[in-house]
Amino acid sequence: xNTTTESHRPLVNIERVFAASPEEVFDAWLDLDLLRDWFCGxxxxxxxVEVDPQVGGAYRIVMSDGEREWDHSGxxxxxDRPRRLVFTWHTPSTNFxxxxxxxxxxxxxxxxxxxxxxxxxxADMVEAHHKGWAELLEKLAMxxx
Amino acid sequence: xxxxxxxxxxHTFHALADPTRRALIGQLKLGRQRVTDLADSYxxxxxxxxxxxxxxxxxGLVERQVQGREHRIQLSINSFTEAEAWLxxxxxxxxxxxxxxxxxLEQRRLAAQKNKITExxx
Numbered sequence: 001x002n003t004t005t006e007s008h009r010p011l012v013n014i015e016r017v018f019a020a021s022p023e024e025v026f027d028a029w030l031d032l033d034l035l036r037d038w039f040c041g042x043x044x045x046x047x048x049v050e051v052d053p054q055v056g057g058a059y060r061i062v063m064s065d066g067e068r069e070w071d072h073s074g075x076x077x078x079x080d081r082p083r084r085l086v087f088t089w090h091t092p093s094t095n096f097x098x099x100x101x102x103x104x105x106x107x108x109x110x111x112x113x114x115x116x117x118x119x120x121x122x123a124d125m126v127e128a129h130h131k132g133w134a135e136l137l138e139k140l141a142m143x144x145x
Numbered sequence: 146x147x148x149x150x151x152x153x154x155x156h157t158f159h160a161l162a163d164p165t166r167r168a169l170i171g172q173l174k175l176g177r178q179r180v181t182d183l184a185d186s187y188x189x190x191x192x193x194x195x196x197x198x199x200x201x202x203x204x205g206l207v208e209r210q211v212q213g214r215e216h217r218i219q220l221s222i223n224s225f226t227e228a229e230a231w232l233x234x235x236x237x238x239x240x241x242x243x244x245x246x247x248x249x250l251e252q253r254r255l256a257a258q259k260n261k262i263t264e265x266x267x
Contacts, residue, residue: 012239014236014240014243016243018246018247018250019250020253020254024250025250028246028249037249038248038249039242040245041238041242041245042241114243116239118235120231
């Protein structure tokens with residue numbers, strides 16, 4: 001978890017290095033066939049995927065395990081190939097409130113280092129203060145445990 | 146996550162967005178306290194401290210026990226668990242997908258290599 005962040009919002013930071021070029025990794029986020037292959041988990045498969053890959057364009061990905069469905073949708077805010085993708089993220093689990101996902105890519109040897117940041121964004125949480133949420137909650141959890 | 150759970154999570158993060166309320170949480174970690182003592186510790190009016198406590202109560206972060214005229218406040222651990230659950234779920238969600246992305250990119254690389262080899266003149 002990135003502890004140098006100045007964000008005060010609850011957020012998730014993930015880093016991963018891929019054995020592919022930044023262009024290949026970037027395109028995997030917008031390519032329908034590739035998304036169908038990778039944007040699922042467990043027993044669920046991608047039932048529907050729609051992508052309008054331009055700033056202001058919308059996407060929708062519906063996953064299904066045959067019984068239940070998970071509906072994800074949002075809007076692209078930044079598409080800077082092959083460096084950066086920023087998009088909003090709505091799901092039932094975020095109460096269809098806007099959350100924000102930022103994906104940054106940079107070359108790392110023969111591969112690509114991907115950084116993903118997912119933060120929640122309700123209006124009443126945007127006021128400035130300095131604690132990193134994840135850090136704070138971790139600390140609280142440790143103390144309360 | 147249910148709608149009610151998502152709303153509670155919003156309340157939790159809102160409640161923790163204020164430095165005074167975070168300090169109150171810090172103090173309550175030491176144990177159950179009387180509202181009047183909390184007000185004294187922060188040199189705040191009973192009215193002001195009560196407002197903060199209400200926000201924490203709504204978020205389910207603290208519980209109030211009333212004994213006669215005395216109001217005692219103590220931490221409730223459930224909301225922290227919920228906030229952590231959101232973080233854990235989101236992390237797990239992306240980890241799973243990035244694992245698959247890694248796999249898909251690897252398959253493509255191998256397929257491309259194979260094509261290259263078969264295209265080479267013999």
